[in-house]
Amino acid sequence: MINIMELLRSISIDREAIELSIEYGISPYMAKRYIELFSYKGAISFLNTIRLGLKKSIRCNTLKISCNELLRKIKDRMVVKQTPWVPYGFWILKSKVNIGATPEYLLGYYYIQGVASMLPPLILNPKPGERVLDMCAAPGGKTTQLAQIMENKGSILALDVDRTRMRALRSNISRLGVRNVVTLLLDARKIVGVGEKFDKVLVDAPCTGEGLLPLIPERGRSRSLYDMYVLMKLQYELLKSAILVTKKGGVIVYSTCSIAPEENEFIVNLILKEYSGKIELVDISFYGEKGLTEIYGLKLNSELERCLRLYPHIHRTEGFFICKLRKKV
Amino acid sequence: MQIKEEGLEKFKKIIYAEIAKLFGKEALRLIRRLGYNIILLGRGNNVYEAFLVNNELKELLSIMKKINIQNPFSIGLFVGTIIENKSNIAFKVGLDLMEYLAQQLRRNIVIVSDDAAKLFLYGRDILLNSIIKILPPISYLTVIANKELEILGIAKPLVNLETFIREGRRGNIVALKNVVDKGWYLRKGG
Numbered sequence: 001m002i003n004i005m006e007l008l009r010s011i012s013i014d015r016e017a018i019e020l021s022i023e024y025g026i027s028p029y030m031a032k033r034y035i036e037l038f039s040y041k042g043a044i045s046f047l048n049t050i051r052l053g054l055k056k057s058i059r060c061n062t063l064k065i066s067c068n069e070l071l072r073k074i075k076d077r078m079v080v081k082q083t084p085w086v087p088y089g090f091w092i093l094k095s096k097v098n099i100g101a102t103p104e105y106l107l108g109y110y111y112i113q114g115v116a117s118m119l120p121p122l123i124l125n126p127k128p129g130e131r132v133l134d135m136c137a138a139p140g141g142k143t144t145q146l147a148q149i150m151e152n153k154g155s156i157l158a159l160d161v162d163r164t165r166m167r168a169l170r171s172n173i174s175r176l177g178v179r180n181v182v183t184l185l186l187d188a189r190k191i192v193g194v195g196e197k198f199d200k201v202l203v204d205a206p207c208t209g210e211g212l213l214p215l216i217p218e219r220g221r222s223r224s225l226y227d228m229y230v231l232m233k234l235q236y237e238l239l240k241s242a243i244l245v246t247k248k249g250g251v252i253v254y255s256t257c258s259i260a261p262e263e264n265e266f267i268v269n270l271i272l273k274e275y276s277g278k279i280e281l282v283d284i285s286f287y288g289e290k291g292l293t294e295i296y297g298l299k300l301n302s303e304l305e306r307c308l309r310l311y312p313h314i315h316r317t318e319g320f321f322i323c324k325l326r327k328k329v
Numbered sequence: 330m331q332i333k334e335e336g337l338e339k340f341k342k343i344i345y346a347e348i349a350k351l352f353g354k355e356a357l358r359l360i361r362r363l364g365y366n367i368i369l370l371g372r373g374n375n376v377y378e379a380f381l382v383n384n385e386l387k388e389l390l391s392i393m394k395k396i397n398i399q400n401p402f403s404i405g406l407f408v409g410t411i412i413e414n415k416s417n418i419a420f421k422v423g424l425d426l427m428e429y430l431a432q433q434l435r436r437n438i439v440i441v442s443d444d445a446a447k448l449f450l451y452g453r454d455i456l457l458n459s460i461i462k463i464l465p466p467i468s469y470l471t472v473i474a475n476k477e478l479e480i481l482g483i484a485k486p487l488v489n490l491e492t493f494i495r496e497g498r499r500g501n502i503v504a505l506k507n508v509v510d511k512g513w514y515l516r517k518g519g
Contacts, residue, residue, distance in 0.1 A: 106450060106511040107479055131389065155385040157393075170403045174425050175514045179381075182389055183402040193396035 016040060024050055026220030030210070033260070036296055042313075046259075049214040049312035056099060058110040059118055059141075060088040063148050063177050065109045073104055085287050086118045088148075108175040113141045116211070116310045116320035120204055120255040121145040123284055123308075123324055128153035130199040133245060135188035135238055138165030140172035142204055147178040156181045157198075159188045189237050192244045200251050201242040205235040207256035207263050211319020214312045228262055235267045243275060243327060251282070252325045259311060259319035261295045268307065268323050269300045281306040282324040288315060291323065332390070332399050333369040333377055340411055340418065341367050344379055347409075347420050351468045352430045352437055359433055368404060369411065379408035381426065422470060424509050428480040431472040438464040438472045438480075439490065439505060446475040450512040455484055455505035457493065465491050470508060482510030 017032035024031070024047040034043035058080070060067040067088050071080065077096045083089040092099060099105065100112055121142050126132045128151045137143045137158035146156055158181050160166050166185055173181055188203075208223045208231060209216065235256070242252045256263050268291075272279070281303045291307030293300050307323040333340075344367060348356050365381040368390070372378055382390075382405035393399060406429060409422040431438050441449065445459030455473060467490045473481045484505035493504070 101515055103447070103450060103479075106514055107481075129385075131385070153385075155383075155389045157389055166402050171514055173403065174407060175511070177428075179406045180383070180386065182386055182393075182404045184393070184398065184400070185402050186398060190398075191396070194392050197392055 020044070020047065023047075024220065025217065026050075026213075027224070029225050030220060030223075037259070037261070045313045046311065047213075050217045050220065052214065054114070054214045054312060054316065054318065056092045056095075057083065057113065057115045057118075058090050058092060058099065059086070059113045059145060059148075060090065060110050061108055061144070061148060061176050062088055063152055064107070070104065070109050073109070074102070077102070083115050083118075086115060086122060089113075089115050089118045091115070106175070108177050111141055111144060111172070111176060113145070114215075114257075114318045116315070116317035117141060117204075117257065118145060119286065119308070119310075119320065120202055120253050120322055121149060123286070123322055124200050124202050124251060124253040126150050126154070126156075126200045130154045131197065132156045133188075133191070133198040133201045133242070134158045135191075135201065135203045135242060136160060136206055137169055137183070138162055139168035140170075142202060143169065143181060144172055144176045144178050146202065147173075147176075147180055150180065152177075152179050154180055158183045159186045159191065161185065161187050189241045192241050194245055196245060196247045196250075198245050198250060199247055201246050201253075203235075203238050203242045203252060203254045205231075205238050205254065205256050205263070207231055207235070207258035208260060209257050211257040211259045211310075211312070211321075213319070215318065228260065232262055232267065235263055236270060239267060239271050240274075243271070243279060243325075246327045248327055249329045250327050252279075252327070253322060254325065255320065255322045257318055257320055259309065259321065261292050264309075264321035264323070265292045265295070265300050265304050265307065268304060268325075271325075272301045272303065277328070279325050279327050282326050284308045284322060284324050291321070331371045332401070333371050337367075337369060340369055340377065340379070343411070343418055343420050344408060347422060348426070348430070351422065351427070351470060352434050353466070355434055356430050359430070365406075367408065370401060370404070375413040377411040377413070378403075379411060379420075380404045381406040381408055422483070424483055424511075424513075427470070427472050427483050431474070431480055436464050436466060437468050438474050438478070439467065439484070439486075440464070440474050440476060440478065441481075443475065446473075446481055449473055449481050449484075449507060450510050452507055452510060452512060452516075454503045454507050457488070457498065457500050457502050457504040460490070460494065460504060463490055463494055467491055471505070473505065473510070480511075482513075483508040 020031040021028040079094040080090040138160035290305040407425040
């Protein structure tokens with residue numbers, strides 16, 4: 001991990017990066033990394049999404065209503081379009097009302113959720129009756145989606161460390177009619193003592209949120225390289241804990257709303273090295289780009305191309321990274 | 330929040346008695362049939378929150394107990410709040426349970442007009458004139474629904490609704506006092 005920091009520090013900030021950073025209001029180190037990641041032209045295209053924003057989207061909550069019925073109810077107030085990869089996900093093309101204050105919202109018929117963030121639960125694909133761990137659960141978009149996929153059957157342990165966000169999680173669980181969740185104010189790294197107990201584990205890790213720049217442009221300035229380093233340590237420890245509590249043959253999905261390789265491929269690469277022969281990466285056949293296997297002149301595990309990347313300027317979603325790992329029997 | 334085990338039976342009795350008052354013994358049979366158990370979480374100052382949990386969630390709790398973690402924030406279906414003081418134990422039923430039982434049993438529901446439904450979600454009371462239909466028996470707390478039988482919240486009847494409706498009485502008097510409505514999710518829900 002230290003070496004990665006040294007590598008990042010060694011990336012020299014040149015004139016192009018400084019110009020981009022001024023034009024788009026982001027830190028120079030971010031601009032330089034985007035040029036490395038996308039080329040100069042690609043970086044501009046990515047950064048332009050900060051100005052354009054992204055379409056809002058909702059997840060129809062099939063625990064409470066069928067999607068057809070929901071569409072019938074909202075059709076006079078909203079124009080929506082189904083997303084190609086989530087059958088119950090809809091982009092809001094036009095709305096006459098605040099989508100967070102409609103009767104349908106209050107009745108728990110939908111959850112406002114980015115399309116990319118609907119993918120990790122879908123890829124984890126828990127079955128009704130399974131025991132699932134959601135390590136960083138609040139405010140509950142993915143937890144409630146997991147419950148939806150599981151048809152409220154089985155059990156989900158939803159952990160988070162933030163008391164305020166925990167209240168939001170509980171409120172969302174109640175609003176959406178979820179009944180198979182235990183919420184616990186706990187640092188997910190402290191759960192390892194339970195042993196290999198979970199069929200499926202979701203690690204939607206805290207991150208710099210670089211994939212959310214089109215939605216929260218302030219992130220372009222508010223995060224430093226040091227923040228990233230702290231988060232990388234946390235991400236690594238969380239994923240390690242996830243492996244320890246997953247049953248043999250069980251599945252772990254690691255995701256972040258960041259496009260930074262440091263928080264994604266680098267973390268999974270370290271884990272693959274440490275648990276060589278004990279875990280494997282599973283192909284994700286979804287719309288999106290493959291995971292990176294080479295960046296900043298570093299060669300990474302070639303299996304990482306099985307991971308999934310989504311970019312705002314290419315896929316019109318939040319920037320996201322998703323990896324699916326299986327613990328070998 | 331700690332799981333309360335001591336004296337649980339006493340609290341359970343009170344909760345089940347209240348549920349039976351609200352939705353009849355059929356509600357208790359339904360809870361039993363679904364394999365639900367009651368769990369109490371202490372919130373300090375003799376206040377407890379009650380939840381209905383299935384066996385899978387109970388199993389999860391026992392796993393957590395192994396590493397001495399027994400303080401869930403919430404679990405399963407929220408039933409209501411219990412306040413214990415020296416002289417008595419009071420139980421305040423929660424919206425989640427009321428909604429669940431009303432939907433399953435189709436009783437203790439007051440159906441109101443579209444306008445009244447909208448206003449109710451903003452915390453307003455229900456006028457007698459706004460009532461379209463009732464699904465009896467109506468208890469001391471009842472569930473408010475719109476014409477599509479979508480549950481909007483809980484209200485306290487201020488008049489004998491069954492008699493008023495049977496006798497065809499109308500008027501702009503407040504017939505039901507808003508106790509909790511789903512607008513709460515916006516106003517306080519986080």
